[in-house]
Amino acid sequence: MTTLYIDADACPVKAEAERVATRHKIAMKVVSNGGLRPSQNPLVEHVIVPDGPDVADMWIADRAGPGDVVITGDIPLAAKCVEAGARVLKHNGAALTAANIGNVLATRDLMADLRAADPFRQGGGKGFTKADRSRFLDALERELRAAKR
Numbered sequence: 001m002t003t004l005y006i007d008a009d010a011c012p013v014k015a016e017a018e019r020v021a022t023r024h025k026i027a028m029k030v031v032s033n034g035g036l037r038p039s040q041n042p043l044v045e046h047v048i049v050p051d052g053p054d055v056a057d058m059w060i061a062d063r064a065g066p067g068d069v070v071i072t073g074d075i076p077l078a079a080k081c082v083e084a085g086a087r088v089l090k091h092n093g094a095a096l097t098a099a100n101i102g103n104v105l106a107t108r109d110l111m112a113d114l115r116a117a118d119p120f121r122q123g124g125g126k127g128f129t130k131a132d133r134s135r136f137l138d139a140l141e142r143e144l145r146a147a148k149r
Helices: 014-024 055-063 075-083 101-117 130-148
Strands: 003-007 027-032 044-048 069-071 087-089
Touching: 003 014, 003 055, 014 027, 014 130, 027 055, 055 075, 069 075, 069 130, 075 087, 075 101, 087 130
Parallel strands: 003 027, 003 069, 027 044, 069 087
Antiparallel strands: none
16 A cells, blocks of 8 residues: 655645645655644644654655655655655655666765865755646656556
8 A cells, every 4th residue: 555755854845745645545654853733634644753863764764665655855765765666756846766866866975075075155956936846746646646556
C-alpha cells in the first residue's frame, strides 16, 4: 500500500500534498521535530521526532520503500529513498530518480564547496513560485497514480 512521506520542516507544499493524498485516499505521514499544526484529516499522521541532526530524514529513510512517494528538498535523504525504491519529488515537482540522483548529489556537493570557498558570497536559491507549486501538483498526481499501479 502506498504511503506519502513529507519531510515537513521546510516544506512549502504540505497543504497541496494533503489535498492530493486525500483525493487518492492515500495515507500521508508528515515528519518533523515539532512546531506544525496537526491536520484533522484521518489520512494524515503527524510524526514528531526528537530534535537532532537529520532525525526526521532517518525516520523517513528507514520506512520509505517501493510503492511509496517521498516529498523532500534534502538530497541525501532523496538518494536513500531512491535507493530503497521509493519515488521522490522535490517541492518544485522535480522528480529525483535512479537516473539523475548521482548528478544531483554531485551538484549539491560542488555548490557546498563553492559556498565554503567564498564566505562572503551573497544570495541564494530562487524563490518558490506559483509555477513551482503548479508543477509540484502535476508531478505529485502523476507519481501517486504510478505508485498505486
